[in-house]
Amino acid sequence: MPTFVAGELVAVIRIDYHHAVAFRHFAREFSRHHFSICLFFFHNAPNIEIRHTAAFYNIYFSNMENAKTVKQSQVETRDIVHPSDVNAYNFVFGGHMMSLLDKAACIAAYTHARRRVTTISIDNVRFFKPATVGTILTIKASVNRVFNTSLEVGLKVVGVHPQISWQPEVICHAYMTFVALDESGKPTPIPSIIPETEDEIRRFEEAEIRREARKKLAEQLSSK
Secondary structure, rough: OOOHHHHHHHHHHHHHHHHHHHHHHHHHHOOOOOOOOHHHHHHHHOOOOOOHHHHHHHHHHHOOOOOEEEEOOEEEEEOOOOOHHHHHOOEEOHHHHHHHHHHHHHHHHHHHHOOEEEEEEEEEEEEOOOOOOOEEEEEEEEEEEEEEEEEEEEEEOOOOOOEEEEEEEEEEEEEEEEEEEOOOOOOOOOOOOOOOOOOHOOOHHHHHHHHHHHHHHHHHHOOO
């Protein structure tokens, strides 16, 4: 092996070893403090690659009992738009689409929590394209983040119309929050979620931003 290649390889190994040691230290420290400190570190520290962030999350959550990965509860279902599902303009009813979203989100939340869940809020429902009769819909649901007794599920619907094009188009997306209930119907803690991929980490961090925005809005409205 050429000397300069060997030297670079040694440098990379040393850097990764440093990160691994540092991450274990951070994991111990952050387990004693609010998790937002960890997010602040990764948003401001230089030269942090996505693989290092993913490695940290895995180390952090591996110390938490029953923590699960996102893919363990991901849901993908399909439906086709029938004549009874559309309005006078031949576009699918928004209410029908919401029903499909709620069902997929509930399955994802229930699979992760392994106990009864109920919808408590729906946010940022946005329709990008109309779905007409014959459109094949694919509904995707993933748990973005867990907040002790509640969790956020992200949803995306893509559609194809075989008579027009097999090119998928994004129909809509939304975020739903569920709370887990115990046998007496009271909120109960649920396992944490482990984000692994770049998209999962992004959604994990954005879920906290949306939660804080909801809390701030509620405070502003209640003060009037």
